[in-house]
Amino acid sequence: MAGRLSTVGLRITHAIPVILGVVVVSFLLTRALPGDPAVYFAGAAADEQSIAEIRTALGLDKPLMEQFLIYAGDVITGNLGNSLSTGQPVLQDLANRLPASLELTLTALLLSCGIAIPLGVLAATRPGSAVDHLCRVLVTAGVSLPTFFTGVVLIYVFYYLLGIAPSPLGRLDFIYIEPDRVTGFYLIDAAIAGDWETWTGALKQLVLPATTLALFTLAPLARMTRAAMLSALSSDYIRTARAAGLTEDKVLFTYAFRNALLPVITTLGMVFSFTLGANVLVEKVFAWPGIGSYAVEALVVSDYAAVQGFVLAMALLFVALNLVIDLTYTLIDPRIGFETK
């Protein structure tokens, strides 16, 4: 157990230089603004003196190292500056909008795991069957799908042609009242409030964007599950298990599947990175009020503090997520962790 704990501790310390690197990069991005940031923030009507004042106020006259330390201090205390367009602190804006993005991303990932993993397992256990071919087609077509385009096609088919989907504008139709904010996840909040009408309304809005994202992540997951399952099934321990007369279910699920799950979890981490990026596009297509569309709106009006805050927040979220995935990995597979550098 002590060994396990030190492995976990070691993995957490490994994340520190990465976080430091992320902060350095995002600092460089804020300082790489086109032209002189002081001139930019002073506005069009500024004269020499007011530019100099702004420069002092922003700390741009200090040496770069000192500027970085100030920036790092701000990041640690959660001060990401104020958004020009909303006038609110960026951190608060992000915190307000994060649940919308997370609700969308997590639903999409659940959906795609729910389809991709059984599909991959079925394809691997029945090579050459119809399921296997379906899996192959999905995998090849899926990686070529531009997310934003899938979203547009789904809107056309399900909103315009079939008329089953609600209009693709945000998280809830205006006829419903927002549930009281507990977690910020509408599905959970509405369920807590016992308001099933709103719950259905929120679910309806969620289905199309979540499907769009899920289609995008389906391919890598199904591909990895199939490959991992195939290699697990052809291994010696499965042959031994079969020879020992274990039931097919036991062989498949206890031995093959558990071992195949490890590379799938690693892929899930990678997929999450893509999903966080694709989220921005899907949120724009469906006017979803998450942090992705916040960043897009900020980009349009050159609201740099908001964009940089968003980039930093996404990176930190991703680092944290990878950490969690690695830790889960150590916990479910006892073989890992003894050869950490």
Add this chain to the structure above:
Amino acid sequence: MSDLAASTPKTDGALAHVVYVLRSNPVTLLAFSMFAVLLVAAILGPVLVPYDPLASNAALALQPPSFDHWFGTDNLGRDVFSRVIVAARLDLAISVAAVALSFLIGSVLGSIAGYWGGWLDAVLNRLFDTIMAFPLFVLAMGIVAALGNTVENIVYATAVINIPFYARLVRAEVNIRRDSGFAQAAKLAGNSDVRVLALHIFPNALPPMMVQVSLNLGWAILNAAGLSFIGLGVRPPTAEWGIMVAEGANFIVSGEWWLAIFPGFALMFAVFTFNLLGDGLRDIVDPRQRS
């Protein structure tokens, strides 16, 4: 493309192998022909198209596909077919330029890290880790936002987020050959480190690199189109697939599907081509990885 794969040591055998793979795998052949279509559209596109992609005609706005306008017309009466074909050049140019840049920089950095190792290796690895710690599309957004909203910066941003993939690949390939017999022989014959690295060791990394390039091109196109979809880089009225889908998306809720669907299909066609091509090249270069 096939020349590159054929330039592996035994030219005759490799060429025969390429022919064999193409014959036994019609999908790869299909990929090569799709690639040819893309190339023709990119090189000859502006000459081939029936209409000026920028000429608007308010009288013919939002016409559905017809014999005169195969893909219909957009809200300004521009011919969607002409715009889709002409856009191929810009989309391919952006992704080829970005991939070429990351290939070049990634190769140099990866070779340095793999050959000399030590603190250089450690620093470069840390750098790549940091880049990979960002969700890549989000990092590209941040870079474009910071450097300024131009097409060149889209290229730079796409290049930066791809560099780690190339650098790591080259590093691994160079590292395993650093002390191999032929490298030592070349050094003993009086070649400098740089010369051994560039002419004797690095060429061995090229076959897997070509596979990476092909797969990466598709991804780079998606990335660039995604950036212009959210309003970065390419500006209207320039014809570009991402921006055309973005503009068409406004009309999809009222049923004018052809504005967004055709450029979207063009985009999918391009990405699909490069993915198929990458898989096919991998079969030629490294048959063991075939799934």
